[in-house]
Amino acid sequence: MRLFAYENAKLYKEKTKKWHDSRIKERVFEKNQQVLLFNSRLKLFPRKLKSRWSGPFTVMEVYPFGAVLVKDEKSGREFTVNGQRLKHYFGGEVDREKTSVNLKDA
Template sequence: MDLVVVGHKRLLDLNEIEEFRAQAYKNAKLYKEKNNCWHGNRIMPRQFEPGKQVLLFKSRLKLFPGKLKSRWLGPFEVAQVYSHGAISIKDLKTWVTFKVNGQCLKHYWGVHVDRDKQSIDP
């Protein structure tokens, strides 16, 4: 065994592994960029105007979430829209106004459903 030849081969193998790692990193980065672009193009922009009704996403941590319970609260009325993405909404029952992130809202198109009922009337 020649230690110089073995050492030289070992360095070549390490360089080859480093090239594979760099190529894998580059491929993963390209994949993520392409995937983000694809998903970003499919996001529909939501424009909220004062006076319109919206639903608020309920994002509290629940240990035992109900399967059929809605995760949306509301309806609320948009009071003011800020330029940085925050929106002031007003509760229609208590008339309390508070700010929320605009990404937690969606437009409300329907009529109010009483979610406190325990049974369905025929």
């Protein structure tokens, strides 16, 4: 009975991995393309109040094995990041100013 349980667990894991891998979309980045960077250091702050994506950044060079050299247009700083932390950016300007909303009694 125990042998069948191990075999069923192995089959389930293989099937789940195949399903998960089929849903992953490969991201191909090219030079001079706009991207957003995932900021994983915002775990201390509530998710609803601050966006986890920062940018847009410009792709300067794509290295083999997924590394990407990006440039921040405002500061001119260039740095290398893992390509899995990037996603394509198709929008316009990003408003980075903080806004406040005053709630009044109705």
